[in-house]
Amino acid sequence: MANTDTVEIKIGDKTFLLPAFAGTYDEKAADISKLLAETGFVTYDIGYKNTATTRSTITFIDGDVGTLEHRGYPIEQLADQASYLEVMHLLLHETLPTQAQLEAFKEALNAHAGLPAGIYTLLDALPDEIHPMGMLSVVMNALSGYHPEAEDSWANPEVRWDAIYRLLANMPAITAAIYRRSQKLPYVAYDPSLDYVSNFLNMMFGKIDKVAAEALDTLLILHADHEQNCSTSTVRMVGSSHVNLYASIAAGCNALWGPLHGGANQEVLEMLEAIRLDGGDTEKYIAKAKDKADPFRLMGFGHRVYKNYDPRARVIKKYVDKVLDELHIEDPLVEIAKGLESAALSDSYFVDRKLFPNVDFYSGIIYRALGIPVNLFTVMFAFGRLPGWISQWKELREHNEPINRPRQIYMGEATRDYTPIAQRES
Numbered sequence: 444m445a446n447t448d449t450v451e452i453k454i455g456d457k458t459f460l461l462p463a464f465a466g467t468y469d470e471k472a473a474d475i476s477k478l479l480a481e482t483g484f485v486t487y488d489i490g491y492k493n494t495a496t497t498r499s500t501i502t503f504i505d506g507d508v509g510t511l512e513h514r515g516y517p518i519e520q521l522a523d524q525a526s527y528l529e530v531m532h533l534l535l536h537e538t539l540p541t542q543a544q545l546e547a548f549k550e551a552l553n554a555h556a557g558l559p560a561g562i563y564t565l566l567d568a569l570p571d572e573i574h575p576m577g578m579l580s581v582v583m584n585a586l587s588g589y590h591p592e593a594e595d596s597w598a599n600p601e602v603r604w605d606a607i608y609r610l611l612a613n614m615p616a617i618t619a620a621i622y623r624r625s626q627k628l629p630y631v632a633y634d635p636s637l638d639y640v641s642n643f644l645n646m647m648f649g650k651i652d653k654v655a656a657e658a659l660d661t662l663l664i665l666h667a668d669h670e671q672n673c674s675t676s677t678v679r680m681v682g683s684s685h686v687n688l689y690a691s692i693a694a695g696c697n698a699l700w701g702p703l704h705g706g707a708n709q710e711v712l713e714m715l716e717a718i719r720l721d722g723g724d725t726e727k728y729i730a731k732a733k734d735k736a737d738p739f740r741l742m743g744f745g746h747r748v749y750k751n752y753d754p755r756a757r758v759i760k761k762y763v764d765k766v767l768d769e770l771h772i773e774d775p776l777v778e779i780a781k782g783l784e785s786a787a788l789s790d791s792y793f794v795d796r797k798l799f800p801n802v803d804f805y806s807g808i809i810y811r812a813l814g815i816p817v818n819l820f821t822v823m824f825a826f827g828r829l830p831g832w833i834s835q836w837k838e839l840r841e842h843n844e845p846i847n848r849p850r851q852i853y854m855g856e857a858t859r860d861y862t863p864i865a866q867r868e869s
């Protein structure tokens with residue numbers, strides 16, 4: 444579709460022409476920026492299922508085919524051949540790095556590494572009952588206090604990049620500190636002589652396992668970005684008010700926490716464990732998932748965009764057997780997960796609704812095999828997604844997009860006069 448194309452809207456006996464344009468893969472958009480001014484109509488799209496909120500060059504998803512690309516590179520190739528740091532560079536700097544650029548990127552991260560001591564004191568002061576995602580959100584907001592210059596991260600590119608490197612450099616330490624706090628273990632210091640993922644493992648467990656490092660590097664790549672999902676849209680929404688980067692990321696953490704979004708990886712493991720304890724009867728849980736009277740959903744299944752197998756789930760499923768074999772772990776949940784998948788994908792309820800495994804269905808099995816507790820799974824999702832959130836926030840800034848302020852259709856009471864309390868009926 445050429446940019447000169449238009450779409451016609453007929454309202455009554457009037458015809459309105461709206462500009463239209465197409466994306467790289469010929470996705471078509473009607474530009475409704477002037478719809479209200481020209482027609483008096485707004486559009487209504489609950490959950491934004493049909494609404495594009497931006498033009499982006501970062502990530503492309505084809506939900507029908509089940510493909511995912513970051514700046515043109517298929518996720519399967521990035522997962523199999525790239526390192527997480529290369530993907531970070533790709534998302535942030537728009538190109539895969541040369542060796543020299545990668546070294547410079549690593550140096551920039553190392554130069555920004557180091558959490559203020561107050562962050563650890565803050566974690567210690569939080570109630571034991573708080574969920575690790577709540578801890579993460581607190582830490583992100585607190586960092587804006589240790590780096591007040593970040594208030595200028597919208598206006599000042601130097602301050603912006605400082606905040607970007609500081610967040611990426613310290614996410615391993617933040618994630619590990621949250622784990623150590625939740626397990627009531629002493630904190631382990633950052634070791635600048637270690638690479639990014641090995642440092643994380645060392646700060647988590649006080650030791651480094653090569654198999655775990657390789658598996659984690661791939662899992663972080665698979666979670667790095669996913670266009671305008673709920674938490675990324677939240678980062679953009681909050682960022683559009685020109686608040687600092689830390690506060691925008693904190694908002695993304697809170698959105699990701701939800702069980703329908705990033706919280707699903709924890710829900711999947713708890714679901715699989717419940718099925719195991721209930722005798723492993725997958726048919727019973729497939730029936731529950733289909734029963735409209737039953738609130739149970741097959742967690743890790745279904746997706747707003749993918750109406751085919753989530754390509755990330757396909758890669759993760761491939762790694763499950765490899766990692767468990769290399770770690771010599773037998774996990775009964777693997778067979779339960781595979782049994783659920785097989786039963787669902789041959790059941791018309793799931794097939795008709797195009798419900799396939801998503802990124803969360805198998806990821807928790809690997810996290811658990813690496814010794815990561817279930818309540819930290821969503822923090823691990825945030826860890827992987829951080830460069831994606833930041834890249835999307837950076838794109839919003841560079842496009843100088845306006846404050847996000849959707850409209851509504853009011854369905855409440857029409858104008859009426861105030862009634863003094865003495866005259867109100869009980």
Ligand code: SDX
Nearest residue numbers: 669672703704705707732740741742743744745746747796
């Ligand atoms: C992530 O957007 C992203 O990109 C997110 C993400 C990312 O990387 O950022 O990919 C990460 O959030 C993955 C999704 C993790 N969430 C889950 O696994 C939770 C379980 N899945 C669902 O709740 C659901 O599938 C959603 C929330 C993921 C998508 O919901 P939609 O698109 O709003 O679809 P819907 O709820 O309208 O469901 C359509 C139909 C309904 O049945 P009918 O009313 O048509 O009869 O499918 C049914 C739903 O009841 N359905 C399910 C189901 N998911 C949808 N039925 C049983 N089990 C499920 N998991």
